[in-house]
Amino acid sequence: MRNTYLRLMQLVTGILIAVLLAIHIVIMHLNAILGFFGVDVTEPTSWESMIGRASQAIWVGLYIALLAVVLYHALNGLRGIILELTPSARTKRIATWVIIAFGIIAFIGGSYVPLALLIS
Amino acid sequence: MTEDSIKQITLKVQRYNPEQDSTPHFQEFLVPVSRGTTVLEGLLYIKENLDSTLTFRTSCRMAICGSCGMLINNYPHLACHTQIEEFHSDTLTIKPLPNLPILKDLVTDLIPFFNTHKSIKPYTIRHETEEMENPTAEFTQTPQELETFLQFTYCVKCGICISACPTSASDKLFLGPQALAQCYRYCADNRDEGWQERFLLVDTDHGVWHCHLAGACSEACPKGLDPALAIQLLKRRLTSQAIGLRKKQQSSPVASPITETKAKVPFPEFTAKES
Incomplete structure (x- = not known):
């Protein structure tokens, strides 16, 4: 049932991306609408505002979670496309390991900055 | 004319x-x-x-x-x-x-197509070896149970769904809509007990999850079948099984032996030929 679990995760991460990305978009770009509802988010894209969010564990967790689900969703989808277009056992082995390695490196690189800011 | x-x-x-x-x-x-x-x-x-x-x-x-x-x-x-x-x-x-x-x-050349069809074990599998080897009666099935997969039994294996399928065009190892629909047809049949064997065959890199749901197979099928629906239902069965939500399908029992037979109705007079 390995492929079923992989595809189930693809569906779950797709839903999570929609939720987490919606939070990100609303906070970063729709602050005028939030203001209409009485939520004061001033200058969300300013440096001070970003540093302020990076010092809160909930925001750091949210962005790391977004990074993880986007990486899984994108790279698993890319693996599926590669396997479909070049169906061979060798391609499958190489594509799988390259994608896993790339995913781990991208996750470490992407989560290092917010974690470092949070700890400092 | x-x-x-x-x-x-x-x-x-x-x-x-x-x-x-x-x-x-x-x-x-x-x-x-x-x-x-x-x-x-x-x-x-x-x-x-x-x-x-x-x-x-x-x-x-x-x-x-x-x-x-x-x-x-x-x-x-x-x-x-x-x-x-x-x-x-x-x-x-x-x-x-x-x-x-x-x-x-x-x-x-339809040989690869038929081989793929054969690979998903398109026949009734039962665990009772004795009954399969020496059948005593048929396995019972209600009309409602038959209705769950009936349309997929009308497949004539013409290969049109394969030729319409965009995934079959790009992935030569893809099982294709015909074999996957037939896999569902047998898994949904309550006389069959071979779903575990077939799930392993279709839960592969070129199996059921590679269907993009283009729906071209269902549109092209000359018999009006809906293989895309069968593939989606098969995906649902696999997912339910993976997360432990699948309802156990009761295998149909062997029909009880007939004890009494009704007297045959005689042919009406008008069907008898005059000598």
Whole structure:
């Protein structure tokens, strides 16, 4: 049932991306609408505002979670496309390991900055 | 049929003889067409009157055998089930089904297709070996249970769904809509107990999860089946099984032996022949 679990995760991460990305978009770009509802988010894209969010564990967790689900969703989808277009056992082995390695490196690189800011 | 109702149309047929040609080419034939003339009748006219070397498969002429699948005006059809006047055109282009190797002219090699069909074990599997080897009676099934998979039993294995499927075009190892639909057909059959074996066969990198749900198979199927639906239902079964939410399907019991037989109703008088 390995492929079923992989595809189930693809569906779950797709839903999570929609939720987490919606939070990100609303906070970063729709602050005028939030203001209409009485939520004061001033200058969300300013440096001070970003540093302020990076010092809160909930925001750091949210962005790391977004990074993880986007990486899984994108790279698993890319693996599926590669396997479909070049169906061979060798391609499958190489594509799988390259994608896993790339995913781990991208996750470490992407989560290092917010974690470092949070700890400092 | 009056002479006025017969008109000439051009059939542009793809020809390919692997012993002579390096690549396929087209040959045009003028064919007389009247109301109701099928593409297959057009091809038979060519074979009988114009060029006897034209090669194509045909058998039943009534969309039952699934032999005459071909690409007519770039859409897969059964030639016997497609009337020429449906296209409202003076020229028809006829090619062999795509996504299958060409043997000659309009004949494709269906052996890989049938092998894929066989690979998903398209037969009833039961754990009671004794009953399978020496059956005593049939396995019971209600009409409602039959209804869950009935449409998929009408597959004529023509290969049209495979030729319409975009995933089969890009992934040569993809099981294809026909085999996957037949996998669902047997898994949904309450007389069958082989779903675990079949789940392992379709839960692969080129199995059920590679279906993109384009729906081209369902649209093209000449028997009106919905293989895309079967694939989605198969995905649901796999997912339910993976997360432990699948309801256990009760296997149908062997029918109890008949103890009493009713007296046969005699034939009515009017059916008896006079000597």
